[in-house]
Amino acid sequence: MVASSDREDQLKRDRATRNFVTAEDVARLAGVSRSAVSRTFTPGASVSADVRHRVQEAARTLGYRVNRLARSLISDQSNxxxxxxxxxxxxxxxxxxxxxxxxxxxxxxxxxxxxxxxxxxxxxxxxxxxxxxxxxxxxxxxxxxxxxxxxxxxxxxxxxxxxxxxxxxxxxxxxxxDDLGGARIAAERLLQAGCRRIGVVGSGARTPTQIRRRVAFTDCIEEAGIKPAVWASGETAYETGMAAAKGLLGSHDLDGVFCVTDLLALGFLDGAHGTGRRIPEDLSVIGFDDIPQSAWAPYRLTTVRQSMxxxxxxxxxxxxxxxxxxxxxxxxxxxxxxxxxxxxxxxxx
Incomplete structure (x- = not known):
């Protein structure tokens, strides 16, 4: 019979050509079958206390970890x-x-x-x-x-x-x-604030989310008899919001703007400040998403929150x-x- 220390030395020599420890390595060191190793690491499986102890000790000695990917391939439930x-x-x-x-x-x-x-x-x-x-x-x-x-x-x-x-x-x-409901909430809030020269800012991405928000907001504003100015170009980025502020405020005397994402809104706010607009005295701005940056002191953005x-x-x-x-x-x-x-x-x- 081969002693435990001899088995461990042999396993170390065998592993010199491999990068990981296998269940077979653990079984050889513990002096048990391969199935006993599997049962030891399977919740609820039947295995004696002695075998479980020997397998766990061998696993600790060798640094063995269960191959969960391989296990998922032979089971009915993947993690x-x-x-x-x-x-x-x-x-x-x-x-x-x-x-x-x-x-x-x-x-x-x-x-x-x-x-x-x-x-x-x-x-x-x-x-x-x-x-x-x-x-x-x-x-x-x-x-x-x-x-x-x-x-x-x-x-x-x-x-x-x-x-x-x-x-x-x-x-x-x-x-x-609820992008549709959120966009209407934003439209109604701007109207309640007395805004009548209103714009909506999106990017050129045309994602389903942006389209739903922009269309719902536009419909609500038009129901109030107002034709909103629309910006829909560029990437969905802070820089696009800056560009939208320069473009829209340079050609329209807006007093209310809805940005379909907070990231666009933050860029728009900074761009609006650069044109001399006072927020919210001269211009009211609403975003959508409630990203953490929206609550930062320089912005304190009013926005539509979706619960993460x-x-x-x-x-x-x-x-x-x-x-x-x-x-x-x-x-x-x-x-x-x-x-x-x-x-x-x-x-x-």
């Missing part, structure tokens, strides 16, 4: 959740990803992130790649996958959750904030809903929003 997103450095997207990834970890789930910033062919190839990892669900934060990819995911028992992306051509779970905790909770609840083949019960949820009053809108008249 991986694929997340597809772009513009990950943008404040709202970064906060959304931070909260979602931390919440997944608390639930014992792991986030597999794919950056769609350079996805020239759309998100379909990225979703096909994620499927190869046998993920439990796919959360799409950017782009709109084609229905054929959605069908393939469902056939493999994988939920596809579109976040703030409403696509009527695909059968997927959708969770969106509600959004994250709804995504988690959707992930954890059971699927029964093609008899899947789809989720279509619209999350409420609210106006956060700070210092960039005049008091109601």
């Amino acid at each position: 991986l959740v694929g997340v597809v997103g772009a513009n990950l450095s943008m404040p709202f997207m970064a906060r959304q990803l931070d909260e979602l990834s931390r919440a997944l970890l608390k639930r014992g789930l792991q986030c597999l992130l794919l950056n769609a910033a350079e996805a020239e062919q759309g998100v379909a190839p990225l979703i096909e790649l994620i499927l190869e990892f046998r993920v439990r669900a796919i959360v799409v934060m950017s782009g709109s996958p084609p229905s054929s990819i959605i069908d393939e995911c469902m056939a493999n028992g994988v939920r596809v959750i579109l976040v703030n992306r409403q696509d009527t051509d695909t059968e997927a779970d959708t969770i969106i904030s 905790s509600d959004l994250t909770g709804s995504v988690l609840a959707t992930i954890e809903r059971e699927m029964h083949g093609k008899a899947i019960s789809l989720v279509h949820e619209v999350l409420p929003v609210e106006l956060v009053e700070r210092a960039t809108v005049r008091s109601s008249t």
Whole structure:
């Protein structure tokens, strides 16, 4: 019989040509079967106290870690959740990803992130790649996958959750904030403040979220008999807000502006200050998202808040809903929003 120290020396020599410790290595050092190692690290599996102790000691000695990816390949339940997103450095997207990834970890789930910033062919190839990892669900934060990819995911028992992306051509779970209601709230607040020369600022990105907000705001303003000035070019960035302030305020004597994202609004505020406009005495400004920077002292932006905790909770609840083949019960949820009053809108008249 080979002594334990001899087995350990042999294992160290064997590992000289490998980069990781296997379950077979642990089994050899502990003097047990490979299946005993598997049972030791499987919650609820039957294994004697003596075998469990020997396996755990061997695992500590060798620095063994369970290969959870391999385990998910042979089990019916994966702990991986694929997340597809772009513009990950943008404040709202970064906060959304931070909260979602931390919440997944608390639930014992792991986030597999794919950056769609350079996805020239759309998100379909990225979703096909994620499927190869046998993920439990796919959360799409950017782009709109084609229905054929959605069908393939469902056939493999994988939920596809579109976040703030409403696509009527695909059968997927959708969770969106009430962009239409939020835009109307912003319009009504500017009208209450006595604004009558009103503009709306978006970027040239033409994302579903921006389009919904801009159109809903414009409709509400036009119902009041006002034709708003519209800016819709450039990237969704602070610099675009600056450019919009220079362009719109240089050609229109505006007294109220709605920016479809806070990042645009912050740039617009700084650009407006550069033209000599006083906020809110000369010009009232409202944003949308309530990113952390909106509350900073130099801005104190009045904005429409969408609850990040509600959004994250709804995504988690959707992930954890059971699927029964093609008899899947789809989720279509619209999350409420609210106006956060700070210092960039005049008091109601």
